[in-house]
Amino acid sequence: MPDASGRPAEAAAPVSQGEKTRLRASPLLRRILLLNAVAPALLAASLLYLDQYQNGLLSAEVESLRTQARIYAGGIAEAAARVQDDRAVLVPDVARPLLRRLVEPSPNTQAKLFDTTGLLVADSRVREGQGGAIVTEPLSPPEPQGAFEGWLATVYDRILSWLPRNIGFGGSDVVVDVTPGAPSFDWQPALGPDRQQELRLALEGGVRPYIRRTSDGQLLVSVAEPAKRGNQSVGIVLLTREARQVDERLLEIRSSVLGLFLLALLLTVAASVYLARTIASPILALAGAAAAMRQGKGRAGSVPVPLLARTDEIGILSRDLQSSATALWARIDQNERFAADVAHELRNPLTSVRSAIETLKRIENPEHQLRLLAIIADDAVRMDRLITDIADSSKVDAELSRTASEPVEVGPILAALTELHNTTRKPNDPVVVLELAPGPLAARGVEGRLVQVFRNLLGNALSFSPPNGRVWMRARPTGAIFEFMVEDEGPGIPEAKLDGIFARFYSERPEGEQFGKHSGLGLSISRQIVEGLGGRIAAENRRDEGGKVIGARFVVRLPLA
Structure with a gap:
């Protein structure tokens, strides 16, 4: 309901600080950024998960080392x-x-040679130094990694720790233990039962290659091959090699993947920001415009002009919002005028009633008292009719918005109205003539309201028709439109009033009609109903061949069912 200023009652409430913060924030930007970042993140995770590639490199390393051990x-x-x-x-x-x-x-x-009992015979890293001392040369330590390489390896290993891993070569071909500090693969004196079994397998060539990572990060591959002279085994050659190239290749792949991921992430952020500026920012601007309209600041149009000029969905939404605001303000202005007209129309009969009552108190002539009482009764009837029509006019739009339109057969309705008038008319009253197009004739609308329109137009034409005149009601389809016309033989309508007669409380009535018989809302209500049903109503004058006005004509056009 509008308040005294013509704005909706809730429009006076200020925008809260929380609403202002909501308008400034952009959760849509965060959602867009998160959604767009999912794809490159999944790609990076899947590419960083390089177990299959690592397995291929280790498999090639094992085969190369095994061939080398066989040669040795x-x-x-x-x-x-x-x-x-x-x-x-x-x-x-x-x-x-x-x-x-x-x-x-x-x-x-590093190569070690064991005899057939498992005792170490030779070690390529053990030599005789000065003074007959035995010197052991360990494998060269891994090259120190740079800060970036160390950080990347740490991040990579941490990511892999969260993922299920499947590092192996078929389960029985290679023993894999990449846990740092894994035990070495060796034979020593005093072998237990398990080592005796491994020794026997080694002499037969059945020991599986062994892959492990030491506590200092070295990835080592060990293979054992029997040294045979003819068909006899004379010893076992155990080769251990650092698979440094495997780690180097993996690092190269990780660096490439990380670079591509960072580039994709940068492009994703840029695309998300652009998308947010083209979607989220205009939506926030529209929200601000809606808040301004709610405060009554958008009467002249608060939607930014650049948004109205857009040709995409945002532009459509902006123009619809502006149109809705314009229509709302027009409805508010219309309600204000209607309230003023109602007050004016009710003031006249109330003034007449009050005057008659005051006069009635001062006179004693019975005849004059009866005349004053008659005036009061007429004014009461007039106010009752006026209030009834005002209430009907107020609820037309709401009723039409709640009621679904449906096909309505117009022929039986017009036939019933015609028969009712011609049967009950008094002498010298006009005659109603009905002309219907052949075949079924149905308009889309609400039956009760269509009957009200037909009755209002027919009653208006009858009131302006001369005695013993004729009123025509015609209905026909024209394409996809149902057309209904009411014609009379009255004085016609002033050219300047062809549209004004549909205004509320239009007061021009036929000469000699009793004052107050009509409220002046019949044609206004008819236009409300017709336009609410998606149709049009218009008034025009009938003319003869010489151009003389010979009556009035009202035309209603509605969608054909």
Whole structure:
């Protein structure tokens, strides 16, 4: 309901601080950014999960090391073994320098030679130093990583710790233990039952390669191959090599993936910001415009002009919001005028009643008293009719908005109105003539309200028709439109009033009609109903061949069912 200022009652409430914060914030931007970042994040996670690629590199490393161990084992069996009593025996003094020479081209490889009992015979990292001292040379330590490489490796390992991993080569081909500080793969004296079994398998060539990572981060691969002279095993060659190239390749892939991810993330953020500026910011501007309208500041149009000029969905929404605000203000202005007209129309009969009552108190003539009482009764009837029509006019729009339109057969309604008037008319009253197009004739609308329109237009035409005149009601389809016309033989309508006669409380009535018989709302209500049903109503004058006005004509056009 509007207040005295013509604005909706809630428009006077100020915008709260929370609403202002909501208008300034942009949760849509966060949602857009999060949604767009999901794809590159999943891509980065899936690419960083490089177990399959790592397995391929380790598999190639194992095969290369196994081939190398077979070559070493074959060379040692041929050059460092002699046959005694039809039995091949390993010669340690020949095998040690030979093993060191074989391993020299591979600085990251350590070779150990065991005899058939599992005792260590030679080690490529053990040599005789000055003074006969035994010197052990461990594998070279891993190259120190830079700050970026160390950070990237840490992040990568942490991500992998959250993911299920499946590092292996078929389950039975390779033993894999990449936990830092994994135990070494070796044979020592005093072998237990398990080591005796491993020794037997090694002499037969059935030991699986072993992959482990040391506590200082070295990735080591070990393979064992038997050294055979003929069909006899003379020892076991155990090769251990640092798979440094595997880590280097993985680091290269991680760096490439991280760079691509950062680039994709940067583009995602830029695209999200752009999308938010084209969607979220205009929506916030529209929200601000709606808040301004609620405070009564949008009468002249509070939607920013750039939004109204847009050709996309935001522009459509902006123009619809502006149109809604314009229509709301027009309805508020119309209600204000209606309230003023109602007050004016009610004031006249009330003034007449009050005057008659005051006069009635001062006179004693019975005849004059009866005349005053008659005036009061007429004014009461007039006010009752006026209030009834005002109430009907006020609820038309609300009723039409709640009621669904449906096909209404117009022929039987017009036939009933015609028969009712012609049957009950008094002498000298006009005659109603009905002309219907052949076939079914149905308009889309609300039956009760359509009957009200027909009765209002018919009553208006009858009141302006001369005695013994005629009033025509015609109905026909014209394309997709139902057309209804009412014509009379009255004095017609002033040209300047062809549209004004539909205004509320239009007061021009036929000559000689009793004052107060009509409220002046019939045509206004008819226009409300017709336009509420999506149709149009218009008034025009009928003219003869000479151009003389011979009556009035009202035309109603509604969608055809």
